[in-house]
Amino acid sequence: MTKKSTTESSSNYDHLEKMSTQELLENINKEDKTVPLAVEREILAIEKLVEVVVSRMQEGGRLFYIGAGTSGRLGVLDASECPPTFGVSHNVVIGLIAGGDGALRKAVENAEDDTEQAWKDLQEFSISKNDVLVGIAASGTTPYVIGGIKAARENGLITACITNNAGSPLSEAAEFPIEVVVGPEFVTGSTRMKSGTAQKLVLNMISTAVMIKLGRIKGNKMVDMQLSNKKLVSRGELMLMEELGISQHMASTLLEEYKSVRKVLEIFKNKPEK
Numbered sequence: 001m002t003k004k005s006t007t008e009s010s011s012n013y014d015h016l017e018k019m020s021t022q023e024l025l026e027n028i029n030k031e032d033k034t035v036p037l038a039v040e041r042e043i044l045a046i047e048k049l050v051e052v053v054v055s056r057m058q059e060g061g062r063l064f065y066i067g068a069g070t071s072g073r074l075g076v077l078d079a080s081e082c083p084p085t086f087g088v089s090h091n092v093v094i095g096l097i098a099g100g101d102g103a104l105r106k107a108v109e110n111a112e113d114d115t116e117q118a119w120k121d122l123q124e125f126s127i128s129k130n131d132v133l134v135g136i137a138a139s140g141t142t143p144y145v146i147g148g149i150k151a152a153r154e155n156g157l158i159t160a161c162i163t164n165n166a167g168s169p170l171s172e173a174a175e176f177p178i179e180v181v182v183g184p185e186f187v188t189g190s191t192r193m194k195s196g197t198a199q200k201l202v203l204n205m206i207s208t209a210v211m212i213k214l215g216r217i218k219g220n221k222m223v224d225m226q227l228s229n230k231k232l233v234s235r236g237e238l239m240l241m242e243e244l245g246i247s248q249h250m251a252s253t254l255l256e257e258y259k260s261v262r263k264v265l266e267i268f269k270n271k272p273e274k
Contacts, residue, residue, distance in 0.1 A: 009183070010184060012031075028186050050209045087262075098117065118148025136161070138199070141168060141169055160174050223262040
């Protein structure tokens with residue numbers, strides 16, 4: 001008899017279609033409130049992974065995420081936000097989704113069932129032993145992710161996973177498992193809800209902590225962010241105004257010349273008297 005996983009367990013609520021809009025929203029919110037507590041229970045596991053990723057990146061390694069469906073999309077999202085936020089190359093944190101980039105918008109049928117495709121996808125990036133691979137799967141049973149993790153580990157890479165079931169095949173395959181068990185979803189089996197929220201929180205923690213440890217944040221500021229639009233330029237100006245005690249006009253002039261908050265701060269590191 002097949003054992004029902006936590007992520008497939010029946011919702012704590014029933015007759016959802018009979019609830020008022022307010023009842024639906026309040027109950028979804030009630031369930032969502034449990035997610036940070038589940039993440040908190042995995043802090044030590046997340047810490048171990050962060051330390052490993054930092055050490056590998058200091059040696060020139062990269063961080064890869066693989067996943068299918070919602071999990072894959074969240075990995076790609078986290079990876080895509082690292083360059084504009086921390087000023088790193090797009091080749092430092094890389095997210096791959098089963099079925100390719102087209103699967104970000106439309107589901108690709110059976111893409112997640114191929115146990116060999118993830119490793120094939122990773123070969124396009126000349127993946128090596130210096131890299132770290134994180135498999136993301138709410139169920140912990142996705143063949144695409146498990147196959148990729150197993151192949152990577154066999155080839156000497158550091159492997160980790162983020163899953164929402166305890167003792168899953170994916171956790172057994174990975175060297176550094178992170179199991180955020182959030183319990184049954186509000187809509188039975190809809191892991192885009194609590195499970196997806198938990199994955200997003202953990203991914204935020206991993207990439208942000210890694211980048212801070214690598215010196216990509218000064219104080220609490222994104223000094224390496226890409227100044228790619230007016231909002232970010234204005235943010236950069238405010239950073240310089242606060243750190244250097246200068247006018248908005250001077251901050252704007254310096255940013256226009258040096259194109260980087262960090263460069264300006266390094267050049268004018270001795271804050272003038274106000």
